[in-house]
Amino acid sequence: MARINENYAKLKAGYLFPEIGRRVAAFQKANPDAKVIKLGIGDVTRPLVPAVVEAMRAAVDEMGSDAGFRGYGPEQGYDFLIDAIREHDYASRGVTIGRDEIFVSDGSKCDSGNIQEIFATDSVVALTDPVYPVYLDTNVMAGRTGAAGDDGRYAGIVYMPTTAENDFTPALPKEHVDLIYLCSPNNPTGAAATKEQLATWVQHAKKTGAVILFDAAYEAFISDPKIPHSIYEVDGAREVAIEFRSFSKTAGFTGTRCAFTVVPKEVTAAAGNGERIALNGLWNRRHTTKFNGVSYPIQRAAAATYSSEGHRQTRDIIAFYMENARLIREGLQRAGYTVYGGVNAPYIWLRTPAGASSWEFFDRLLGTANVVGTPGSGFGPSGEGYFRLSAFNSRANVEEAIARIGRMPAK
Numbered sequence: 578m579a580r581i582n583e584n585y586a587k588l589k590a591g592y593l594f595p596e597i598g599r600r601v602a603a604f605q606k607a608n609p610d611a612k613v614i615k616l617g618i619g620d621v622t623r624p625l626v627p628a629v630v631e632a633m634r635a636a637v638d639e640m641g642s643d644a645g646f647r648g649y650g651p652e653q654g655y656d657f658l659i660d661a662i663r664e665h666d667y668a669s670r671g672v673t674i675g676r677d678e679i680f681v682s683d684g685s686k687c688d689s690g691n692i693q694e695i696f697a698t699d700s701v702v703a704l705t706d707p708v709y710p711v712y713l714d715t716n717v718m719a720g721r722t723g724a725a726g727d728d729g730r731y732a733g734i735v736y737m738p739t740t741a742e743n744d745f746t747p748a749l750p751k752e753h754v755d756l757i758y759l760c761s762p763n764n765p766t767g768a769a770a771t772k773e774q775l776a777t778w779v780q781h782a783k784k785t786g787a788v789i790l791f792d793a794a795y796e797a798f799i800s801d802p803k804i805p806h807s808i809y810e811v812d813g814a815r816e817v818a819i820e821f822r823s824f825s826k827t828a829g830f831t832g833t834r835c836a837f838t839v840v841p842k843e844v845t846a847a848a849g850n851g852e853r854i855a856l857n858g859l860w861n862r863r864h865t866t867k868f869n870g871v872s873y874p875i876q877r878a879a880a881a882t883y884s885s886e887g888h889r890q891t892r893d894i895i896a897f898y899m900e901n902a903r904l905i906r907e908g909l910q911r912a913g914y915t916v917y918g919g920v921n922a923p924y925i926w927l928r929t930p931a932g933a934s935s936w937e938f939f940d941r942l943l944g945t946a947n948v949v950g951t952p953g954s955g956f957g958p959s960g961e962g963y964f965r966l967s968a969f970n971s972r973a974n975v976e977e978a979i980a981r982i983g984r985m986p987a988k
């Protein structure tokens with residue numbers, strides 16, 4: 578009899594977004610005339626920019642011609658895209674990344690979820706709390722944890738609380754850890770790590786032999802010139818860090834699918850006999866064995882985000898979302914809320930008022946302002962008492978949502 582991977586039984590049910598959907602549907606049924614505004618989901622709302630669409634269309638025409646047709650491409654991505662990434666994302670910031678250190682893929686969700694495969698099953702994993710759930714659940718599936726306790730925490734995971742009390746800067750773990758997941762700018766808290774803070778992590782990883790898995794999916798939203806866009810802007814990071822980047826939020830590719838992972842040649846981990854093995858070769862083996870490349874038109878579309886037109890057009894959309902973020906942040910502050918984020922990230926993380934739990938505030942916001950957000954507790958136990966609003970919506974909806982929140986009775 579075939580047997581299942583029992584680790585899947587340890588996963589808590591995908592509770593957060595289905596539960597939000599259930600409560601919104603129930604409210605809408607009871608209040609059919611209410612115009613509910615959703616500031617909950619982490620998905621973009623603006624269409625692809627013209628430069629991207631043109632590049633994609635031209636590539637589709639190429640694929641339909643004898644001269645331009647292409648079959649399998651390099652699993653790691655075409656050089657035209659890899660070179661554009663090296664030049665615009667890295668060389669422009671003083672960072673040198675080699676062609677064979679970039680792996681183009683169909684998403685950072687898959688990459689940040691798959692990367693754990695190249696590490697030992699008994700690796701100790703450190704995660705921030707709250708956290709993007711992919712980092713946790715993929716390690717649960719791989720058997721790196723025990724069961725979840727009543728406090729919502731899995732045995733074996735080292736949780737690093739990131740709350741207002743520590744200024745959303747997690748402390749270095751006291752216990753030994755092998756893998757450290759960091760996300761900056763952060764989903765869900767909206768916080769962005771400074772160069773000094775990242776340097777502390779790099780030093781710690783060098784001293785302890787840990788590897789940092791750095792998710793920079795929101796780097797395009799950074800407005801503060803002092804905040805690094807890549808962990809490789811920190812000296813020594815090439816020896817200890819893997820970086821994930823995505824076109825999803827940067828250029829509206831959530832439905833188009835293109836991302837990449839950087840694995841520098843210097844970053845290593847130990848084999849059983851103590852020998853240090855380059856992770857670049859391991860990830861190359863994994864990527865080329867289990868993945869057959871991103872489609873040619875999509876890679877052409879991604880490359881178009883780096884042309885001067887494409888860059889200007891995508892920057893305009895980021896600026897649009899960040900103006901939404903400013904309106905939400907300042908509107909909430911005027912209404913008396915304590916808010917974080919929204920400056921270097923499209924997420925506003927607010928403290929629920931008067932000791933309300935995240936879900937109590939969800940119900941109140943839905944019931945009185947007809948606005949949907951995401952309860953902070955859904956991202957981890959330390960997210961309790963917080964709430965996430967996203968800047969991904971139309972200007973009219975954002976303005977209306979903020980006006981309604983301003984009229985909510987303070988309680």
Ligand SMILES: *Cc1c(COP(=O)(O)O)cnc(C)c1O
Nearest residue numbers: 684685686709764794823825836
């Ligand atoms: C949206 C998001 C990503 C991007 O995932 P894709 O699979 O590339 O769409 C990665 N990390 C975080 C934290 C995100 O919120």
